[in-house]
Structure formats: C-alpha cells, structure tokens
Amino acid sequence: MTKTEGDGKIEPWLWDHYGWEMNFVAQMQVLREAKGWSQTEFAKRLAENGLKFHQPTVQRIESGIRPLKLTEALTIAEVLETRLEVMLRAASVPMVYDELAEYVAPGAFEFHVRHAEALLDRVSLMEDHIRELVGSYHAAVEQNGDVEPNEDLLAVAAELERTNNLIRPIAANAVSAIEEAARAFDQLPRKYPPRLREEPDVEE
Numbered sequence: 001m002t003k004t005e006g007d008g009k010i011e012p013w014l015w016d017h018y019g020w021e022m023n024f025v026a027q028m029q030v031l032r033e034a035k036g037w038s039q040t041e042f043a044k045r046l047a048e049n050g051l052k053f054h055q056p057t058v059q060r061i062e063s064g065i066r067p068l069k070l071t072e073a074l075t076i077a078e079v080l081e082t083r084l085e086v087m088l089r090a091a092s093v094p095m096v097y098d099e100l101a102e103y104v105a106p107g108a109f110e111f112h113v114r115h116a117e118a119l120l121d122r123v124s125l126m127e128d129h130i131r132e133l134v135g136s137y138h139a140a141v142e143q144n145g146d147v148e149p150n151e152d153l154l155a156v157a158a159e160l161e162r163t164n165n166l167i168r169p170i171a172a173n174a175v176s177a178i179e180e181a182a183r184a185f186d187q188l189p190r191k192y193p194p195r196l197r198e199e200p201d202v203e204e
Contacts, residue, residue: 012064027087031080094196109182120171
C-alpha cells in the first residue's frame with residue numbers, strides 16, 4: 001500500500017520491501033524501450049492480451065506508485081517475450097546472490113539422493129513381484145490340468161528378472177555414490193555471507 005507525503009506526492013515502492021517489483025519494473029521498461037514501444041503502444045498491446053491498461057497505468061507502474069498484480073506481471077512478461085522469474089531478478093545483484101547462495105546451500109543434492117533411493121526400492125520391489133507372479137502362474141497352470149504353460153511368456157518374464165538383477169547393484173552403487181558426493185558437497189567451506197538482503201522490519 002502506498003502513502004501520501006506531506007506535499008501530497010505518493011512515495012514510490014513503499015510496499016516493495018524486497019525489491020522484487022522494482023526489479024521487475026526496471027526490466028519491463030528496458031525491454032519495452034528495446035522494442036521501440038512507447039508507454040501508449042505498450043498499454044495497447046497489454047490491453048490486447050486482456051489487461052485493461054492505458055498509458056497512465058503504465059506510467060504509474062514504471063514510476064513505482066502503482067503496485068502490480070501477479071496475473072498482470074505474468075501477462076507483461078509474456079508480451080515482452082520473457083519469463084517472470086527473469087524479470088524479477090535480472091536487475092539486482094543482492095537478489096541473484098541470495099538465490100544462488102540458497103541454491104548451493106548444504107542439502108542441494110537431497111533431491112537426487114531421494115530419487116536414487118526410490119529407484120533402488122522400485123528395483124527391489126520388481127524383483128519380488130516378478131517372482132511372485134511367475135510362481136502364481138505356475139501354480140494356476142498346475143491346478144488346471146489341461147493347460148500348458150506359455151514358454152514364450154515365461155522366457156520374457158525370466159529376461160525381466162535377469163535384467164532387473166543387473167540393474168539392482170547399479171542402483172545400489174548409485175545411491176552410495178550420490179550420498180558420498182552429497183556429503184562432500186555439504187562439507188565444502190562456505191566463507192561468504194548466506195544472504196545479502198536483510199529481512200524487512202515487520203510492523204506489529
């Protein structure tokens with residue numbers, strides 16, 4: 001929410017504690033001008049894409065006295081042929097720094113560890129399941145005396161079991177290798193500030 005100064009002017013960017021919107025609008029203006037669009041032309045193109053914008057609206061946004069809605073920002077990025085996340089971070093060193101520092105923090109490979117463990121679990125489950133199915137098939141054939149087992153089907157099932165047995169140690173080794181690599185990565189010295197931007201004060 002904006003506020004009015006003593007001289008009646010609206011203070012720009014008052015609501016934008018983290019600088020996200022300021023970065024977005026800076027990129028919006030740069031990209032708009034790079035395309036040779038005036039504020040009027042830009043407003044027209046946005047209106048054609050569903051936003052009820054006129055030149056004064058664009059002017060107020062670029063001057064920081066009119067907040068953007070998320071749906072508006074998505075449409076603006078689309079009209080400018082870019083992505084929302086690019087426009088949010090491109091103009092700010094602290095913002096990109098903080099995003100990078102968070103991305104390379106300890107635990108970055110946890111996702112890969114979980115997926116490798118899940119793969120090993122699925123391989124183990126398949127091994128048990130195919131044996132159960134083959135055993136059930138043999139039992140059903142024996143109970144029905146006038147049916148012969150389909151050897152082609154059993155051959156393919158045996159090949160599946162053989163292939164699965166080849167994959168299982170590979171999956172187990174992958175889990176061990178990824179876990180070891182993840183531990184080494186987590187122990188890297190990180191002699192830089194964990195973030196550059198300070199959290200904004202929250203009014204009680």
